[in-house]
Amino acid sequence: MACLVRSWIPLLFLQSFLVAIAFGSNEGEEFSEELLLKPLPDRKVLAHFHFENRAPPSNSHGRNHHLFPKAISQLVQKFRVKEMELSFTQGRWNHEHWGGFDPLSSMNAKPVGVELWAVFDVPQSQVDISWKNLTHALSGLFCASINFLESSTSYAAPTWGFGTNSDKLRYGSLPREAVCTENLTPWLKLLPCRDKDGISALMNRPSVYRGFYHSQRLHLSTVESGQEGLGSGIVLEQTLTVVIQPETTSVETNMQPSWSLSSLFGRKVVGSCVLAKSSNVYLQLEGRLGHESKNVDTEIEAHKLWMNSDFDLSLKPDRVIRESSSLLFIFDIDKSSDSEPFDLGLTWKLPSKWSCEQAPLHASRFLMGSGNERGAIAILLKATESQEKLSGRNLTTDGRCTIKANIFQIFPWYIKVYYHTLQIFVDQQQKTDSEVLKKINVSPSTDKVSSGMLEMMLELPCEVKSAAISIEYDKGFLHIDEYPPDANQGFDIPSALISFPSHHASLDFQEELSKSPLLSSFKEKSLVRSYTEVLLVPLTTPDFSMPYNVITITCTIFALYFGSLLNVLRRRIGEEERFLKSQAGKKRGGLKQLLSRLTAKIRGRPIEAPSSESPAAESSFLSSKLIFKIILVAGAAAAWQYFSTDK
């Protein structure tokens, strides 16, 4: 059996080499497809598709790509993206059952909706412009409303709370975005074989979207060549993580369900994508090491691993790798064909139980208070089982064991947060800021201009059972145009990100691996992070049908004020009026005479007082005055026009 495997491997290399030559990828563009399958403790199966596409550094701009998607490389060149990640997620990652301390969860457990972050390689002043352009480009590329992230009220510039220290980083998320096949199709278009061939052929839309959780992710990073004159290479990493409940017929409730690829996805793999350098399928079984044999050097032991009393694999793995707490079976799908499709199956024979390794603290977030005026947001960090194992690792200089936790949170501007009301409770006892709060960075939100951001670094003692952070806010009142069509549904507050800067997740494989991008990315130390729930905040709405009524009623009140006050001020008692009239009758100045004549003219009555001047002179005088007035008004209008257009 092993001989067969050994004879296959060179063949595989040969084939991929031939493919490379055939497509002229002497520049070194590489594509690899991988699929990781992992049964989860709560009777579900995780399928993690991983596609990696590498374009090496080259000195020519606008060159032809053989495998690498042109759209992405243009994107990188145009907006000078250093690193970028875009994820579309539906469903919520279950940190308790699906793990929170392995690279898989720390990289692929994403917040609901769309999340986008990018680091740019442009001067500081142009970062925001690049971000805006990038959101529009991605919006067109992925058929999603990513362009809503363009407005400064929806993104933030985290300094250190996000885990990446860069002042050219922008982060935004759209929790409301519905993710569906229309987002998956353009994502698949970036793959050389689309979903026609290879592992991606498994992506049957109904089975993918039937799952409990699916997250499609696109991560790209540029690799500096280090050489003068050469541009930078791009690594495009596309992953799709799906959690599916296998259909089971067994009545036994404590028995893990048995499944096969065809039962999960309704399809089988009929051969690898010919353009791929490597196409592998991995099966990871966790928590199966303690009672298994210590050394697996011999063939029999290896055989035991995949066909034992607990479970059966339908196919023989090409290799078995052991990790500190799990087993990894590696299958190469190159040998599968139309007549002999690759259909990996796992059959459980005995009830089996295990648990995933969890993050040091489990984070959840909730709203407090009722009513539509104000409330409070609380983030609760609860100790998990894995905490005991971790304690003792992170000793500070004074010998205390501490867990560091970074909290990064974006507040939309209509959530008006009072940062001075920040309260921290550790084990139900309120702590002052200096005791647990190591660092805090706040950028308050400005109404209708920018969103608020809170970055905190907590240093909690290892024996902590729970820690709670609460912060109060007032709900904003919006203009009617700012409400979405379904205003009464409420507004979403994006997920908070909790990361543990002193904890890193990695799988340490005992043996040197072949060049599998997925496994090498697992081997790298990645920051343990978890996203909290999205919160739905109902805001009060004005009456949307009222604008005309409100305008007329308010203006009526102003008319009432103005009219009645002026009426009171100008009212005179009769005798005074008579007195004034007699006064006016006695001596009437030239101006007054003119006025009375004018009013008489307007009223169409003959002039009361006899006039000494001739009517012709009078009319000419009037007309000259009229002309002067007209000129004045016209001049004012012209000036107004001039100044208003000038601006």
Add this chain to the structure above:
Amino acid sequence: MAEEQNKKPCRFWIWASASVVFRLILISFPGNLNLSSRPEVSTPLTSIRRLAEGYWLKQASMSPYAGSMYHGSPLLLSILGPLTVQSIKGQPSHLLCSLVFVIADILSAMLLRGIGQKLQMAYGLNARLLGFLKSSRDKVILPCGDIAALVYLWNPFTIVSCVGLSTSPIENLAVVLALFGAVTRRVPLAAFGFVMATHLSLYPATLAIPIIIILGYGLDAPPIKLFLQTRSVENEKSSTSTVSKQAKSKQTTHLPFLWKTVAHFLFWVLLWSLYVLVLCALSLNKYGGLEEMFKRTYGFILSIEDLSPNIGVFWYFFAEVFDFFRNFFLIVFHVNVLFMLLPLVIRLKHRPCFLAFVYLAISSILKSYPSVGDSALYLSLWALFVNELIDMKFSFFLFCGYLGISLLSPVMHNLWIWRGTGNANFYFGNAIGYACFQIVFVVESVSAMLNHDRALRRSSSNHGEVKS
């Protein structure tokens, strides 16, 4: 008579101290009785919570105006800010701030009493000059100072805004200080109060006109024509020296305008405003300076950015109005405050204190972010003129209106915000009612004052005729 005179101040002090004790009892309750979050009490400009947030931001070496929380004066921040974080053990957290507001209220009441006493004296003097007091002995001059002070101290609006930790007691104190300084002719004090009031809430800038008139022409008096009439009657009656009669009538047709005092006042205004601006600039040195301050305080007042509900009508109007017309209506509404200044000053130039009351009442109706604290101020200023306004119409109706609105407002707010059974129109309707009652109140006060002057004229002419 003398006993009564002694008794009255005694009774006044009892009532005044009772109101202070009442306030002290109220502030010792924990959580300010939730008054500090009432939209009627604390507006975005006067809320102590926002002030605390601004102070926190400043302590965190950020501009206090970062974010859209604080919109008040930087001076208030450095005075009240430290008090918001300090708390005495075992006492409610905002006790120190509350004590400051109680003291501000007491000071305002005392100053109002001082103004009232001056006005009362002037009223008595004028009445004697015109010869009413001799003829009708039964007509007693009410002690308007005491009444105004008690109205201020016992007005539920004042109590609520004092206990509810809004900064309006301090704004009111500055306004009253300006008037007191003008009435007692302490020019630097008047200038200081005027500058502070304008700095704190912009609208008292209109008070420049009444203060200048007080300083230039003197206190409230019946129209000058009346004195001329009575004097001429008297002169005709006792025409001993025809030469002096001519001279006298010439002297009194034009009351002398004291240019010197007014110039003095303007000089002090300039000095104090420079002082205030320098202090602000110093405290905001690192955070954008004065430009930022004007943008975030006066700019915020004038552009009505915050649409959270209050007892005014603007919030809903600007939440509903089409964006295209927003600037137009902003200009129209703000100009409405200014439109009435000139007609009022023409008709009421002989009564500058009353003019000040009318200006304050109008600005509290047309304010961007009105609160009941503003009403408390003009209601107690109104009480200064009880002698003149005794024949005011609709006073019972207005009293019931104010009462009804202040009871309905929390109900409507509760229905809309907390229960969700009502909608925004409920609260807006309430605000409309409040605006209407205030308008009727102002109009009726002005009309009553003008009628009073008319009655004086008629009675004095009758008096003269009878005598002749």
